[in-house]
Amino acid sequence: MNNNRKALSIFMRARMRPLSPTTFVCVNEQNRINQMQFPPIDGVRNGKVSTSQDASATLHTDVVRVQQSMHAAMSMNKTEILDVALDDFSEGYYGLPNENRRALLLTLAREYDLNRKQVRDLMKQYLGLELPSSDKPLENAHEGEGSFSAFYRIERNLRESLKPMYEVLFERLNTHPGGLRFLSIMRADILSFLAEENTAVLRALDSYLKEKLITWLSPANLQLHHITWDDSASLLEKIVAHEAVHPISNLLDLKRRLGMGRRCFGYLHPAIPGEPLIFIEVALMKHVAQTIQEVLWDDPPIPECEATCALFYSISSTQPGLSGINLGKFLIKRVIDVVRRDMPTISTFATLSPIPGYMQWLLSKLAPTEISDSTFSENLLTPEEESALLEATEYLLQEKKRGKALDSVGNFHLQNGAMVGRINWMADLSEKGIKQSAGIMVNYIYEVEHIEENAQSYFGDGEIGASDEVRSYLEPRQEDHQEEIKD
Template identity: 50%
Template structure:
């Protein structure tokens, strides 16, 4: 739905082009029309039928170019918010009802309740009433989802308090409207409509679907795909998950994607969740995947009682984004010397010096590359290998073996130890451990695709959902920041520097 935003556009015409400093007459008229339609829709009484007005509002908004849409959102955020004067007056009135601690009469207590009710009503922005009206109309929910996608992009470009508040309000309403009780779980198969299957191909965000044969294999025997649907957005999943049915925990995504299922479905003992994709930018921050995984687990246990192991095969998209800057910083320390850091014109943000490699790991790296330890450090070699343009190291059996120990150890540290505000630094880890999973196993060269090598040096991770431990793991993480991990993962951490 949204037109592509351009970097040169802004809410206030902040483009280098002089013409963009002012709205054209057509744009002014379109914006006035949008404002009037918003006001009409909000002021309608419950017994009136706002279908025509809301349909017209949607139609006019969709005609707008990107800059005009941003302006319309700013109008909605600033001119249809909370009546602050009324809120102030109600607060003053409420304070005037305060007693000196004695008992209140029934009339006084009733007045207090009425004022509290009026205050709650006054604190609801007018925009929320518009959203409620729109959600009640055919096509309204989808329009609001797409509108929030515009809003998210606008907030990113113009970080204004009014726009942030509008986004928070709409996000909160989505969280209510899209609860598990409102969503339908459906299995997606090759027999579904071509339009739906095309959406699966387009929205698959983790492991792109290359062709129809690839799609058919993912929906065939030994594979499952489930989606959450909302009745108001038919034929389009809000989020979907792909599952492989096997007899063991698999560590290679290439095996899952391209090899035939090893066993018949009814003999499967393990369900591997290898991809989960959200389809709506406008639902960012709405945790639908959390509910989807648990629903699918319950369904699979009913359909295939032999399945007792529920595990993911997950990417680690942030690993090298974390590791490479740390390597670069420590290389810089080694070259300059800690005592000279203070005198640098652009000193690092941290003065913490560490060797990221164990002595044996560094020696093995230097030897494998035929280098002199006195002339180049192991960290420099590691950085150069991981940033090589064609990932040549992945084609060398010797280098693959030498890099395994340090990268697996550092990856375990990244997943378990590295945190931000008490939560896992890795977003995928945060998602699964918050859902009650534990970190089960790291898989060396689990994803040998270009994307896998570029983001995680080919490492993938299995998060396991042990049903009896889900609540305990969830509470330990939310209350204490503890990430549950298997003994194999803990072993990597014991060899930390």
């Protein structure tokens, strides 16, 4: 190992010498990286720091050292030395403060991007080729092969040139021990920096890494795990730490959620053992629950043999770097399949979901109004409560962004193939529930035979499926609107 690190150190020092920039028309990704000049970071060039402050100089030197190992991780071919370079890069990156991570990621995004001059040259060559005339039959197969060989060659070169050089780094890290977790952390940093400053080169870096992660985290590469009280303490600690919807208050609360009448399932990846990437909590019930209190606090749970409904009441991700990668879609469908197989008495699959953006939307959009006539025959709600419930229906069914539901939780379930089944007043009395959605929660229904149909309608036309009960809440408002137009 020491010899490998010595060889790596010699290699990186050699790489620090400026290289003459060279443009290649057709070279593979490895040669392009080997030929490129080692890019500078602000205030740093060729390993020398141009600053008068020792502390700043140390920080810049650290960045240069990590950048050296990053470049080596893309340039090396010998397995033993490559492993050392990948280790040095990841360890060095972990040790950098945020401002230096940002500088390194900007360098990666800018200097290891694709070669656009090469792409343009290839496109010009491609556009300069003349297509064989379709009305003149080719005399033989060899003539056809010759006519298209130039197209095939340039198309192949274009495919290669359209790959950014940092793809090599991502691919190698993915197959390196601990590399997938590292890539997730790197992407979490990218997303954090983008939230502060929406930089085009970082957006491109994020988009490319996200597409890679989607491929590597396909359902075929994930393992469904039924999480129980008998799992390791470290795994259970992660469930407690990452529960994002209804915080777990103590060990008794955790044990209840994993015990009789309850299920918890998580997706694990072999490269990140002992840590679910995402997990879902399920309550086995006689009927679709209308309040979170009856799910979390009412005792005792019913005998499992009497359950007819599987209620999904919480789904949480443990990896911020996997944001936007819809693992939950596959997890819900897989859990439905498992529950149907193991418990044939269960025929209803539903959620009890929060409406996290509702109150913010309501307060910013609506002015105080009075309702003179009740639209509920039994007058169970006060006018203020009724107004909030009606506005929640409008928010869930009609408020959209880019043709899809404005509510993030709603958008998640609708794109998975669910429909809005029922809106429940005073369903979450916690401080968070009142603040986010005035205590209102939603039952999204997963009708197994209509899941794919609903998902296609939502993706294609933005159609939000809803029960007749939910749609009936909108009718008084629509009638009032029509009357206003007439007046």
